[in-house]
Amino acid sequence: MAIIEVEHLMKEFKIAKRETGFLGAMKGLVKREFHTKHAVKDISFTVDKGEMVGYIGPNGAGKSTTIKMLTGILVPSGGTVKVNGIVPYENRQANAKNIGVVFGQRTQLWWDLPTIESFELLKEIYQVSHSRYKENMDTFTEILGLDEFINTPVRQLSLGQRMRADIAASLLHDPPILFLDEPTIGLDVVAKERMRTFIKEINKERDITVILTTHDMEDIEQLCQRMVLIDHGQKVYDGEIAVVKNRFGKIRTLVVDLEQHSTPLTLEKAEVFKEETGRYWIRFNREDISASGVITQITQTHNIKDLTVEEPEIESIISRIYQEGFDGVEQPIPVKSGS
């Protein structure tokens, strides 16, 4: 059963054109000219109860604008949106009861208050019963170790602690839907793992529907079975992650700095695709060869000064989808620049 229904959703922003100089400013006072930014052009999808969906796209694709329409912050310019049967912008308060929201980049908590006081305020705002509040706090404290910092003001928390506090806070009122916007951004490996484990657990135990926005491929791979990929305000792909991962996620890039050598770099099962003053970018498929396999080949003829292995970024996966296309992808309509 669909808990989120989005149909032909659109959002345009009117942006005032600026003219330079004094005359331009004077003209602007008399008659303002606008141009239209199509942040979301025509997006449709549904999400079933209990699903965990990655809502993915490069910077400026229209992810936040979509999420803002789902949370009721923005009114669509066209199309329809329903969240748990409610039109969010028509009934923001009722919608707020159905959703929890976590932003990796900023906290929803009161900066100067001890963490526990933010929780208590949220309990009042959402009218959570005392017994339910206690049950939730006990569970979250156990899994997320909240007692470590519960009396510390939010401004003094580490990023990892802050994220643990934020996700607990978003779930105090038992929302059936959770929006997570970059929930692991800036966290170290251990803290990321902890966050992901918690997200998996609440999705499984409480059947919470999760919409996850992230640039972290690991987040997507570990948490979601399905992803909705958007670019330039349009849907590019909607389907299983495994398909995208199998097709595009196995490419790794090795960047090596080599000592000067007259022998050219020749490799098997790997390809040099860029070279700049002793630095080489080498692409390989991790199914055909491992990074160490490539490195071994290099060291036979060259001395390595430095190296890094890059995971594929969502941006590079999207650009490969554009270049190569694949079955199941709805080919996006080319977008004119400046639109």
Ligand SMILES: Nc1ncnc2c1ncn2[C@@H]1O[C@H](COP(=O)(O)OP(=O)(O)OP(=O)(O)O)[C@@H](O)[C@H]1O
């Ligand atoms: N209030 C606004 N007024 C004008 N333009 C806006 C506004 N909000 C967003 N935009 C523009 O709409 C487009 C989509 O923005 P949006 O924030 O939804 O992208 P995003 O996919 O969330 O990107 P990111 O990953 O960088 O957060 C961008 O070009 C952005 O500049």
